[in-house]
């Protein structure tokens with residue numbers, strides 16, 4: 001698949017060059033009863049990079065994102081964010097550190113409109129309490145207007161102006177995925193975790209999604225961690241790739257390195273996806 | 274590039290975000306308010322004021338409370354009447370025991386007391402949901418009424434177990450005629466409805482709905498499920514408490530704890546289901562429907578059969594019609610009367626076109 005990229009075109013300088021590790025995962029192990037979902041996994045994520053996690057179904061990719069996002073607590077291992085150690089990350093802590101995400105199975109607020117979903121994503125920028133909102137005090141009004149403006153920017157960027165007042169459950173799958181990206185963007189994240197953002201999409205939708213991901217990375221410098229099955233997409237848009245298989249890390253490096261790694265070829269690339 | 278058009282939309286968004294963006298709606302609202310405040314108090318009969326309009330407004334507030342919890346925050350609860358009782362008896366005791374207490378302050382405090390109780394009984398919502406939560410909230414219904422019944426203090430040791438609500442006095446002026454009481458209830462209802470609408474369409478309402486629709490995603494955005502759910506319980510109970518206190522002081526007047534039984538909680542539930550889950554204005558439609566249906570059915574039966582049938586049969590028929598209507602609503606218009614009205618308006622706007 002040929003993806004149109006902007007500053008990912010060779011020769012064009014990135015506005016946000018890849019920096020120091022922003023997130024370091026050290027010897028993470030996670031069990032569910034008898035199932036060993038992750039075994040002793042270590043890797044890092046550098047600031048401003050697009051980091052892909054690949055691997056067959058059940059390899060532990062989603063579990064890895066859930067550990068980063070504080071939804072799962074690993075039995076072993078540590079997470080460092082900008083050098084600071086977190087023994088147990090919680091979803092709230094992760095959010096406040098600037099980590100936002102989308103889910104493998106779309107997790108939109110389905111009875112709310114597109115606009116409301118995206119505005120809901122502004123949670124951490126909303127400080128007015130319910131009384132201020134009830135009485136329409138100045139701070140509540142100001143924040144509401146700011147949320148709306150930010151949401152409209154995102155709506156324009158994702159080219160979903162026509163559906164801003166549509167209830168999300170009425171939208172086709174591909175658009176729902178796009179709205180979910182929009183909701184995550186509304187949090188103005190430093191790190192964006194995307195769990196299979198292109199799964200179930202047709203080629204055109206995939207191209208759009210790739211373009212949005214790269215645009216966000218280019219313009220905001222947002223660090224991206226994405227899980228993707230389509231190898232073409234992974235090779236095209238990621239800077240570095242981690243390969244998981246049965247909960248173990250079997251490869252880590254640039255797309256070219258990973259592609260030529262024999263373990264990876266055996267475990268994953270050989271299998272048609 | 275994303276900032277390109279920020280600013281140029283400013284007035285547009287502010288306008289779009291008003292409570293009523295459409296001019297027609299604002300005119301209609303103004304008209305309704307003028308009639309409610311300036312026409313009805315002087316023209317409506319005492320029967321209409323005290324037997325229909327006052328209970329309708331009170332129950333609309335209660336339904337609003339139930340709707341905030343059930344429709345917006347998605348927490349199935351069956352305790353509305355319990356919180357009404359808490360508000361009613363709190364108000365009675367506040368006025369009884371604190372001489373200088375102006376009625377509006379007593380009402381506010383009654384709501385706050387109901388809210389505090391609501392937070393306690395909302396705690397199970399952190400662990401259980403759906404039907405299990407409904408059962409847990411039933412406990413609040415029975416517990417509150419039982420406590421008021423059991424401890425004479427709440428009823429000032431009245432031997433009959435029935436209290437007589439004091440006269441409404443606001444800074445020396447007594448509000449005792451139906452029209453005066455109606456104006457008190459109306460004012461409080463309008464203020465609280467405005468506040469509820471602001472919350473519902475603002476960040477508070479989005480938080481509630483986020484917890485309702487997908488709690489994991491809400492949590493990942495940095496929302497505290499604990500705080501959001503308890504907030505919904507508190508606000509919901511506040512509305513039920515205020516509604517209950519007004520109901521007791523302006524409609525029932527002699528109040529026994531048993532008036533706030535589980536039947537009343539179910540009626541509040543039906544008001545929300547029929548008015549429309551997740552609409553503030555629907556609370557008025559639902560409350561009106563449930564309160565007025567028996568009245569109209571009564572008139573209808575009388576016209577149909579004269580005095581020939583006895584009351585037990587008509588009241589049984591009433592229950593049947595009630596049940597059928599609720600089932601029909603659940604099947605054909607789960608979003609209730611508010612949605613029906615909206616659809617009708619849209620169709621009229623497009624008329625004579627079919628699409």
Ligand SMILES: Nc1ncnc2c1ncn2[C@@H]1O[C@H](COP(=O)(O)OP(=O)(O)O)[C@@H](O)[C@H]1O
Pocket residue numbers: 032035036037055056057058059060061062063064
């Ligand atoms: N919440 C959970 N409870 C029990 N087992 C789980 C849970 N989440 C993941 N697993 C198990 O962990 C393993 C890895 O799953 P997952 O991370 O979803 O894989 P992937 O996203 O790579 O397909 C699977 O065996 C899965 O059954």
Ligand SMILES: [Mg+2]
Pocket residue numbers: 061062063104
């Ligand atoms: Mg997965």
